[in-house]
Amino acid sequence: MTNEALQNLISDWIPDLEFTEEESQFLNITVTPENLHQLMTELKNNSETKFDYLFCLSGVDWQPELGVVYHLESTTHRHMVVVKVKTDDRENPTLDTVCDIWKTAEFHEREVFDFFGIKFNNHPNLKRLFLTEDWEGYPLRKDYEDEINMVIK
């Protein structure tokens, strides 16, 4: 499906979605945290979109918000789309998990929790993945400071 057709289809499901194709090769959908899980379930299950392959889940520090970017692909229709979700809360950011929809999200969300501190509701095993349990701070945030280990040019 073309980006325009996708935009028309998806905008019917949930209000308040923002679509843009500027500055990106794919169709970008920005969704609020409350509607995230519903949108994702619909994207996977709807037979016209059928986005069953989540190929990239990245955490981003947008300054001042924290967010997650999901890259989705359909193995049957071979179209791709990007879903972005942002949250303003830097103290205790929480989003819904999508690992009940795509099983690959389990490890990816642990990585995002490890580096950005974003908690995911209903995640089966939300622990740090790469860093040790007693590490303080979230390294990939832009305001992370570490005089000993970081070399800033």
Add this chain to the structure above:
Amino acid sequence: MSTMNIALSITKTIQDWLIGMMPEGVASISAMVIVALIYLAIFAVAGLYLVLLERKVAAWFQLRIGPNRVGYWGLLQTMADALKLVSKELTGTIKADKFLYNLAPYFVIVSSLMALAVFPFTKEFQAFDINIGIFFLIAISSIGVIGILLGGWSSNNKFALIGAMRSGVQTISYELSVGLSLLTMVLLTGSLQLSEIVETQKDGWLILQGHVPAIIAFMIYMIAGTAETNRAPFDMVEAESELGAGFHTEYSGMKFAYFFLAEFINMFIIAAVATTVFFGAWLSPFGITESLPWLGVFWFLGKTLVLVFLMMWFRWTFPRLRIDQLLTLEWKYLLPINLANIVIMAIIVWLNLTIKF
């Protein structure tokens, strides 16, 4: 000529020589001690050179050279390794059962040595010609299992115990196949005594006399023999890419060397038994060197080394079997084939269908 003939009947010669020097009782005891020491020396030297042979054969399969720095062609390599092992600290765990921990390697060595004693290296060069030869051999190899289980148990290490149990199960299962396949050949000879078995082979090696069932028995024997000594492809227990190092995890230094050497001597024993029972021990093909009995030693060693090479070939070519596949192979395949084979051999002997030259 006559002196060479006398020297062959080794125990008799030594005993006679000693009787000339001291009273009879003392002479027979010292004869026993001297023969035992000679065999211990054979055991040590054979063990050392079998290890070197394994390393050279492995290197040949893997497109490299193998040890060639220590001594010409690496001949002194194992000597150097043995010296290194002797100098290592004998660590032991605190909670290990001291007595059993120290005793376990000796079981394995003693059973190997006892088995070595009965082989007919050439005409009359046999330390112990008992009339239940084969039965004795099979019984002795069962004692080796005790050493493995004791080693695993007394190490007080969870993984060593698991390894020892697995190894024990494997050895006990495959002993059945070994015994039954040897029994198949005994049907042809009618006697358990090893020198008698060699006598009957003067009309042609037993593997040829027995044709089809003998060949099947030989193949089963080689498979079961490789499994008895815990060698690849049946070495799941000691596999480096699995967990732990098997029952000898907690042994170091000389004690580890005992287990290690015993594995190679066991391999030699399996091959030697196969040579004796299937391939005519020290007899030359078509009797070409019958007038030179000394050459019998070379024929015996030659045939044994071919079979040892075959076992090494298996190790470096095949992947490993999983433990449950191993046991399935024995109980569901080898055992029924073996039993059927015995019946076939019995029918062939009864109907006089064996091939005699």
Add this chain to the structure above:
Amino acid sequence: METTAVKSNFKSEEYFINMGPQHPATHGVLRLLLTIDGEIIKKVEPDLGYIHRSIEKMCERDSYQQIVHLTDRMDYLSSHINNEAVCLTVENALQLEIPDRVKVIRTILSELTRIASHCLWWGVMGMDVGALTTYFYGFRDREMINDIFEETCGARLTMNYNIPGGLMFDIHPNFVKRTKEFIAHFKTKLPEYDTLLTGNVIFQKRTKGVGILTKEDAISFGASGPVGRGSGYSCDVRKHHPYSAYDRITFNEALKTEGDTFARYQVRIQEMWEAISIIEQLIDNIPDGEHKVATNAVIKLPKGEFYQKVETARGELGVYIISTGTKNPYRLKFRSPGFSNLSLLNHIAVGGKIGDLVASMATLDLVIPDIDR
């Protein structure tokens, strides 16, 4: 730490084994916490981070040419392809027109890298199931490829031959001749490998029916590369999103449907044959031209987001760059194939035996620095 959390779930028969970071079968520094009941595995939990070097954070302060050097160290067995991924992302963002010569050479080098990586994988796979000799045969062929690379690129493992804009220098005059000799030699060796390991009954019994992964699970877990193709999921990036010179050659995608360890093994062997055929199609017709396009000394990507996928020997590598127009990326994310492939280890190993775990892990072909970044 984790031990207290796991102990509270204990039943009396289960016990807890650590396949520690230093272990001959875990292909790198991976720690697996196994909960086993006798011989059956109940749970596998990987513990990562032993070789985490914060590459993504470093990329936020490095220039684009420097980032290429960091990518070699991620999946060191497909280093050329990793470099190509970043270079392609930057070139697409700057909308540079890359000469044909560069595209063809990049493709040939990628396929040679793929063969080298699969040779090493084959050797190690044999070693893991117990056939210790295969290691030497696999490395012998890999050495020939490394020698070709050393002559052209200057390095045997971490190539750094690609730069944004093309290649660092032109290929060596001997390159074509040596590659052709290697292909002729390798075509006689690959059938030998088939006879030695693939046809062996013991090997087949160890790998058939072991570690089964269905197609739906493969897609859901994000499996790519030979792991996905072994389960029937057609995921070859070279076919679906072609880059460099892949749109001008013909090759088959190796697909099997059984989804067990043996299927994944066969897919990789088939991939080696396909790689040979790709190189043969390209090696005689390398177009003439420049070996690079001039770029600014300080590369600044325009504002926006850019994504490029490539097919490494392990699967689909994705490079995601968010740029705000400065000389460093604002955020750079590497979507590594090993990360998703590792997440399905628990799924395929549970219910099997420890020997099966080792065989399955060998076919997942994990390179831990790729996962830990």
